[in-house]
Amino acid sequence: MWVAVRQRFRAFHEDLNLTRDQVEDGIGKAIRVTQALERAYNGRVADQPPLRIVGSWGKGTQVRPSADIDIMVEFTPAVLARFEARVGNRQSQLLQEVRASLLDAYPQTDMRGDGQVVMVQFNTITVEVVPVFDLPGGQYLMPDTNNGGRWKTVDPLAQIALIEAIDTRTNGNTRALTKIIKMWQREKNVPLKSFLIELLVADFMSTYQYAQQDYYYYDWFVRDFLRALVGRAGSGLLVPGTGEWIWLGADWHTKAEAALAVAETACEWERLDYDVTAGQEWQTIFGARIPIHVL
Template sequence: MPQLVKKYNGIISSDQRGLISYRYHKITRAINIAFWNIDNDTKNSLYVGSYGRNTAINTGDIDILVSLPRDLFDQMSNNRGNVQSHLLSSVRTAIKTTYPNSDVRADGQVIKINFSDGMRFEILPAFEKPAYFMSSPVGYDYPDSNMGGNWMATNPKAEQNAISIKNNETNGLYRATCRHIRFIRDTYFSSYHLPGIVIDSFVYAAIGTWQFSKSNDSSTATAAGTYEKMLLEYFTTHPTYQLMAPGSEQAVSTILSRDYLEKVLKKIAL
């Protein structure tokens, strides 16, 4: 029996969002004191990942980008060795001053904080790129300490802007679909590794002109299940192992998760 797309408004409670905000501001303050020499809990940080794109359905992973001074990036780029690992260690030390009793560890590209209530934060330290075109969202360079260390690029603001526009164009169907796919994944296939960015990028590519009807919140004026079958058909007729992230147009590999996405889409459509 198909599991048709539905809305998930308010699935993360206001109490949970309040706790997320409290921890977000504490982490931001620690970073600003350590790296910017200011006592401020709002500047130089933003929510990213599924929570930042507003497609999350739980608080298992909360992703934060913390922006560090660009001159530090320039300084580190001139040094030898795995400076990315050293940077992650410095960020971990700063966060430890705020959460000394929590499990805080560096892991490849991020600092992970595992809280005792099951909530996990992943903090991505990054450096804002110089703004050449002020009309476009500014991207960031961030460290990858794997394989001897290197720098990678991301543009979460561009992704968030593109998703917000798409969601408005579809009367909320875009985010509802992303959340529904997560719900099916977590309910029926909890062992699968199907990242949120793969889900969000796939739906962005597949949704086309489909939208919720403003009158009854059904997906366009067609028979029930037509939209869900379209998603599965789009998947089977576009056998790519790479998607493009909304807005940023950065490559999103699906090599390790494509089979899982297919199973979830079949659960929704068939």
């Protein structure tokens, strides 16, 4: 039984991974944007750019093609002190100054400041720049321009470490399942943020009894995660490092229930070795990226 599951989900997972050219393009643009800010603020480029790749790229959960790469660029305490001496929305003023500095380096490139980031929109990928200031213990202070502006403490290293630890313990399955669920999010416009999917999958896989199995169990991975997700509507979760409580809401619940119903049917077709019918069911969740026909 289940003659097609390994081949189907191996091919699906591999298709979601970035190509080497895409990785080099994204990281190269992130480094060059950081260097442009170094020149603007320090007059030189350091051997080690003050750059930290965060978000899905930092966690290794990005899906091909990736629309953006998130980076944190560290600024000196003197820059923070300069803006702290101002009045008004100091966080917005910081983002606008960073944007102006990048416009000098990339005058033909679209960019805008948006809430917490400056978005540098290249043809192949958008680099989302968050200016940050170092705090003890690996945490950072970042600007948030909403509601008049504030400084927000974030801990990207704690999130990255959590994903890494659980992914290692589950033989790489945590990152793989995260990418698969993100494909559902993308295909069905599910109103769940990517970083929440990352934390939800990690939490699920940390206690899932089959988490260390291979692709043979991936149909169950999908079904059982969706079942767990449906049960979390109206709840929340803690963000590693800062302990911030994030409300999950329930506006995604109907789509999760629909996907779960399809996944349960697809798993039954896989059990009966109706591999084409199973593939057709999976495509109603994930679109054409998951194959119907496998060898």
